[in-house]
Amino acid sequence: PAPFTVLSGVGTSQLVEIRATDEAGNAWVCQFTLVLQDTISPIPNSATLPDVLEECNATLLIPSANDNCDGLITATTTDPINYSAQGSYVVTWNYTDSEGNSTSQTQNIIIDDTTAPDISACSPDTSFTVDIDSCEKLMAGIDIGTPSVTDNCALDTVFNDLSATLPLGSHVITWTAIDEAGNSSICTQSIEIVDQEAPSLTCPNDTLVIIAPPSTSEFINIPLPLVSDNCSLDSYSNDFTGIEDASAIYNIGTTVVTWMAIDDSGNSSSCSMSVTLLDNVPPEITCPPNVDVDATADSCEAYVVVDLPTASDSDGIASITNDYNGTSDASGIYPVGETTLTWTATDNSGNTSQCQSLVSVNDVSPPTIVDCPSDVEVYLNSGECNIDSSDVTIASPLVSETCGVDTMYNDAPASFVVGSTTITWTVLDDSGNSSICQFNVSVIDTIVPVIIDCPNDTTSYVGLGECDLDSSLVGLVQPIIDDPCGDIMISNDAPELFPVGSTTVQWTISDGSGNSSICLQEINVLDTIPPTLIDCSSDAEVYLDEGDCTISLADITLEEPLIESDCEVLSISSDAPSVFSPGTTIVLWTIEDASGNSTTCAQNVNVIDTIAPAILECPEDSLVIVSESDCFTSTLVLEQPVATDPCSSLLITNDAPAEFWVGFTEVLWTISDTLGNESYCTQIVQVIDDTPPVIVECASDTVIYSGEGQCDIILNLNPPSVTDGCGVDTIYHNGPAA
Template structure:
């Protein structure tokens, strides 16, 4: 506050002069009076009788020129960094200060050019000067300084890797096993650098005795130690141990499947082969599960020769190669022993000749001594044929009985065969025909009578073929003699012999009896009427006329009821003759009867001629 004095204004009016107090308005303050720092306005007003108002304002300005008074500043201090941080958060007590203005002073701090108002700050590692500024609202100020020293007492953090290249397994978090490089007795091991951190943000590594990318020999344990420090000299270490082991299996090579043949007359064959085994360290042993003969020598690269005698069939020999670290690899040899020797057939039968079974076209149950067999496989194969002794059927002719034999390996022997010849020595059966089909007359006592063909001295005779059968069931050839069906057979009794012959040449006969009879009469042709006149000086008349007669056989005789006819006889099949005779006046019937020489009795036929003779009278001139 400040005490101020002033002269109050006196209001006047042009028309009324002085304005009475009652027409004035004044501030509460009267001179002298205390005023606060800053500006304070005092307003005076006056109003005349006409209502006009005048105003006067007095401004009181109080200026603060006194500095704040600080009774206590913060002291210098040393603190540790916050855990895991490169800073320390420090809260200090604000300075104690008063000011004549009676108002709160303004305090701010300047740290490394940064102005803050709160008494709290994150200080970096090391000393930091804090400038304290205290000012009042009028800008009066005082300043002082204190130092905050942050010390880093925290060790760096370091975490070693937990695996690496060639990693195989872990024994513990900081001990692990790596495997050797492929084909090598060492391991080239690389790993990530340890993970490090520090609250300061700055670290320094020390080089370990072994570096990432080094080669590490098998069978040795290596411990790698890393050391890290920060700028404040704080240190920390980590370590891990690498155990180099051989986990690479040996490389073993077996040959392709082997195929051998049995030795002659033996049931086994001998196979030979080579096993190659290599390892990056050493092949310590080579074992097999059979009885193969071989001599193994340990080493990096081994080649071992083996042989074994194996029976017919297949045998798998398994080989296991083991290195000095117990790693194993296996392979197999497949040995196939082929039996390529055919079995032997013993006691092959000789050829056999037999007759057909009576009434049959074959021979039944022919017997023979069946062969046996031996084989190098020690099997007892049985020869096999299409026919079995004592239970069979063989057709007429030659049949080859083939014995074949195979062993289990498929070897085949067909060297045994013999011929069974079935001969047909049985006659065929024949039954002569029972009738004929043309010109049949009748039958008596086995003799069949037939008639001659019309107009012919022979008979065309046909008959059913004879009935034949044969045990062979084959076609039987039938021949007839002296005539065959359909032949022209002359008049008379004939024996026809049928001969049946089978395919084997066996034959039998039967007789067939035919009698050819002529039952056809002659055919005469007489003129119906012959006219004549009496001979001169005679009561009779001589006439001639032609008669024809036809027959299938000779005409043996003819007869007439009239004498004195020429010719008196004929002996011809066909005859055309002129007959001459003397007939009395009037009508004379002449009967001609012709008889042929048919067997057994002649056939006859007649014809008639009427001869008419007329008298011829001549008158004598002496009458």
């Protein structure tokens, strides 16, 4: 290369040639290959990597270096880049460029946790009661709470110095939290062990002493109660003597002695015993006189004032009661009848005496009939003119009688005839008082007359020119009937004239009670004469619109046939399709009268298609270049036109020759549908001969001499020898004419 040519790209090689030439033209040449190599190692961007000091964990940032060829180099290492265990580590970083030149650096990593755990909240102070029958608390399984502890790195353990058993009193518990680096923190918690168990206190048994009159008191020896405490007892006493010993003089009757025991923690227990002094002589009692009163009007009870009995006892009367209301006063409301009162007098020693008195209440009010039975309607059964009383439901009256009903009865007859019968109820109470009420039983005849045989349905026919029949000609006959309880009347709703069709005649049979029965007879008047066809519809021709292959029935006007009928024409219809296709369709007309008689005739509907196929695209003109020595082509394949017709398939033809000669040829395309409609388009085929004529031999060079005195000469040059596969058109030269 030229001097000062710059080579770029590591590994690029260049062949260098040195040539020496002397003045005589002698030359000496030597060659060598120059190869560009990179031997410079990357230079770290930081001369010294900083030490990484963390307490819990560290993730190293990857350093980089700059290379003279590769630019920025990212360091690599085989050492971990994430550290979480306490300790010191050295990481070796390597920077290597694409040519293998490398530089390395080391970096120190120190993971040293010096932060103690944070006990932000010690377990709250708390208290516990001593165990039952004990003066200390067994702490095994007792939840005293847990401090809230956090650590910047990882917590190792949290523990306390709680003893297995705590005695009564206050205790300070120390909690210690240690992290995995050995740093620790403490907090304290107070626990109070309290005694809430009351002393155990068992009273002496109740004491019962019988004393003889006239004594009313006596000294009684009372045993001491049984007292103990789980911790330490403070004192105990009773409320009768105020000291531990309850022995003393007690009066006749019952004295309740209550004991109270208190321990050093202020817990207390109590129990009670009774000391009873009794005599054994019953009191004396005298009953009040018997009482006799009438009950309150319209009531089965009365308020009775009863005098009090009298009683006496040397020990005193504790109570006087009766067994009616359980009090000392027996006055109150008493029911009709006799009530025996038993009086009981009790003295202060519990001795009792009894006597009896009588309270009589008399009922003088008759029963109250609150609601007499409603009037009853009963209906005769078929074939009967009266009804047995056992077949009539006679309800009992609703009676209000607080003192009790003795009996109720009525005067209903053994059988009921058609019409209304009055029934009287009589009510007697237990005291012989009576009341009456009345209601009516109505027997109703609702049995309709029985139609044994309704007239049979009949069928009659109208004659020619008739559309109805007189009622005397259709066979009306009365039904056969039966009714046991009264006269009957027979009628019908037959018209005077029966039209063609079915007419329902209703026969009505009524008895003397207004009951009626009906039956129906069908009178059928038939018309069997069909309508007369005067003229069937004319044949129709319709033409399709462009783009349509069918025509809707709605777009065609079809004339109805002309008919004549004696009675009503029900319908004129045809089987014409909703859509007509090209060609002839036979439409059948049906004329039907109201009796179903019908006449038919046929009509031709001819749908004509005069729309030629649509040419969407004619083939483009074709250009063909024949090969050398050819003047025509017979292998040209022409593309067909694109055409459409909605009604039929298409036939596509053309008048193309078998061979296309050099020049222009017009091809006529013809598109025909199945109905003979045609469309046309033309295509130009141009055949080109681009092979030049061959000059087989050019005319020889010629020397022509002019005649004496001439300075020019008319040229008569021999033409060259020329051939061409498609014929030579003309040969000319560019020489002068003379």
